[in-house]
Amino acid sequence: MARLQKLHDVPAWIRWPVYALLGIFLLTVVQSITGTERLTQVSTSREMLRWAVPIFLAGLGGLFSERAGVVNIGLEGMLILGMWFGAWGSIEYGAWWGLVIGMAGGGLGGLLHAIATVTFQVDHIISGVAINILAPAITRYLSDEIWASPTTSPRTTSVGDWDVPFLAGGTIFGWESPDVLLDIGKAEWWFVSDVADLIRGLLRGTHWVAIIAILLVPATTWLVWRTRFGLRLRIAGENPQAGEAQGINIIRYKYVAVVISGALAGLGGAFISTELSGLFQGGNSAGRGFIGLAALIFGNWRPGGVLAGALLFGYVFGLDLKDLDGTASHALLLVNTVVLGAVLLWAVKRRRTTDAVLAGILGSGAFIWWLSADAVPSWWSNILPYVLVLLVLVFFSQRLRAPAKLGEPYRKGS
Amino acid sequence: MSAVIELTGITKRFPGVIANDNVNLVVERGEIHAICGENGAGKSTLMKILYGMQQADEGTMKVDGEVVAFNSPTDAIDAGIGMVHQHFMLADQLTVLENVVLGAEPVRAGGAINFKEAKAHLSAVGADYGLTIDPDDMVETLEVGERQRVEIIKVLYRGAQILILDEPTAVLVPQEVEALFENMRELKAGGATILFIDHKLDEVLEISDSITILRQGKTVASMKNDGVTASDLAELMVGSELPSPETAESTVTDHVALSLRDVTVVDDDDRSVVENINLTIHKGEILGIAGVEGNGQAELVDAIIGTASVSKGVVELLGTDITSMSVRKRRESGIAYVPEDRHREGLMLEAPLWENAALGHQTQKPYGSRWFMNRAGTRAQTELIREQFDVRTPNVDVSAHALSGGNQQKLIIGRELTSAPSLLLAAHPTRGIDVGAQAAVWEQIRNARKAGLATLLISADLDELIGLSDTIVVMLRGRMVARLSPSEVTPRDLGAYMTGAATQDTSSPDTSSPDTSSPDTAGR
Incomplete structure (x- = not known):
């Protein structure tokens, strides 16, 4: 316990990389046992990031909304609006404007959600679901009107990507810098090369939007936890009456928060259409707004946690994308077994019998499945993020802290 | 000394009730002024008017000799008045500092809160008034007394010189009350004026300089705390109307229906809200519980019906231990329940x-x-x-x-x-109903008693308690502080016990021995 406490005193910028290295180590070990190579390939971490960015942006949007006390299950709809408006803006005004207009489109969805939930006290879930139903319909209609095709748009333009110099062979003023990580990766040193490959996937061909997204982690932390705006936004979710008693216009903060929420989800959507697909296509959101909400809960309503959740879920999806025979996802079962084993030990140490038994059953289940099959069906990796969230909720719900008044209707002067 | 607050002729009407009826209040600078009165006497309404949360229909308010009209708490804060509500306005997951500065944050350019400056200001305020608290603590980790201190600091941080404390002791245990009084004395020494609402008269007499008493929305007395006794105050608070004559004969039998032994109930914060209660109700007996609301009566009923768990002690119904039975089972074994809030x-x-x-x-x-x-x-x-x-x-x-x-x-x-049923739990059975229905309910309870029903009656209506009960016990701060015979007690006496002005030794383990409640002595 004392040791655990000490671990918490370690600054986050050391702690998180250590966790990441531990994770990679586990992957490397499993890879050695199972013989697959995809778990630590360059393309895997590259796909992970591409999947993670929209998930993270949606989740971060959820953070703003939910910190202000408004449940935002409409993130998926706002992300879809962002997809369409991003594509439209990109075609009409150019790539960067596409992102801005995509944010505006998502923000519009947020505004709708705010009007419904804050002003008219509609149940947050109902309003969110309505937006999720509305958004695909509206975008379909708009596509048909403007592009004469209900499902797809013309090609969009992209703001592009960037190779990091020295580490991943980026060019500086026309000079091609060395690609250090490529060399390490090729050297085939156990574990070290795996780490190099995974990092190189993040640093080569990195989308500008991904870089913006990463920078949003410290920016959000500063805005929400260090500024007056952030404190007042949080009081709207923790105890709005207390804020009101100090003369704070809670309604205004809720509105602003939910609109920001929609705008961030919209940016995620614009990223999907303009940067990943290169066009708007209905259904391309692939539920990433919902998974963003899952990342928000997984990440305990904190920016760093949301990023971690988004990367984890992005990894599962990204791995599945290149894993046509299902063997890499199959290897993940062994990872699950090990992680659940660790949970089992943790639960035993804490004398939490129910948790220990449950972790034991699930862990052995994963192990038996791993032993008895050579591959897993693709639906497995589609549901895995939700399974992970359920597991986190089951085992660690006592450590998760949602805003105290999340989802509760607020009336001024009551 | 000069009057810092002067309220004259304050009247506030709500649909169907007059909460304040021509109330006058004068508070001197630098004093601790207690406002006493029963529930519903209009204390809280008066304080809400003074704090700008509600507006008076009639009357004038003067602060520092100037006539003021507050439309919102912000106006009151600007005039140097701050209020600590009975239910704390704190966010549990924010730090003490965040809670205190909220709405009055010192900011740097760019909107970042200057936490350093805020901390310095907070500790300066704390030092001025002798209040200490760690600004970086999460509020959820604090004890109730500490949370109250945060609320007080929050008010002082905004420069308030006049503090309104709404029933500050209601949520505290005795040791915390002591600490609060210590803080209040420090505040007074620092130059603050304190108005506080309380109906525990021992506390009022201990801490206040002046006392104003309200009854049914009217000021009935205002005095210096100088040679006043608690029973004087109690009489002023509850009035001294005589009980309505009750002629029914005693039907108390020797058969024990309900027996509680050392029953203790704790709240979420692990503090005893019901402490070591011993009582017995016989068949055909009505046992009345008197007490100012919030002194453990509701929790006692919860413990008997099973909606609150008993942390210590035994509850027996007709000789069967029901302490860990489900509510369903208890109901099926014969407990009838008339809840407080229908x-x-x-x-x-x-x-x-x-x-x-x-x-x-x-x-x-x-x-x-x-x-x-x-x-x-x-x-x-x-x-x-x-x-x-x-x-x-x-x-x-x-x-x-x-x-x-x-x-x-x-x-x-x-x-x-x-x-x-074999036991009836009746919590405020006639609250808020008209006279005719009231009489009908009384009649039904009396008939059931005659038929051998044991009844636990909780009521804020002292005449009802005295009229119906065979035995009356008084609860104060979760403890049984007195056991009285209704034939010998007046509402005034009851008021004294309820507010702590009078005490009785109830240390014997089971005071409901047949001697005090047998047909011979309890008959009237």
């Missing part, structure tokens, strides 16, 4: 009367069995209740909210008493 706990307002009649008895005949409801039986039984208990309704299919409060209450009493 709308929240007694009825389903949207459901028809016949469904409401089955509530709490749905597994018993004639309402139903373990799995199924018996519609016909339930309706027939509801008709029976309607007839016997004079529930005035066109039919049993109307929804419960269509009935007047009195008829709703008669329905509840009816369903409880027709279930042939």
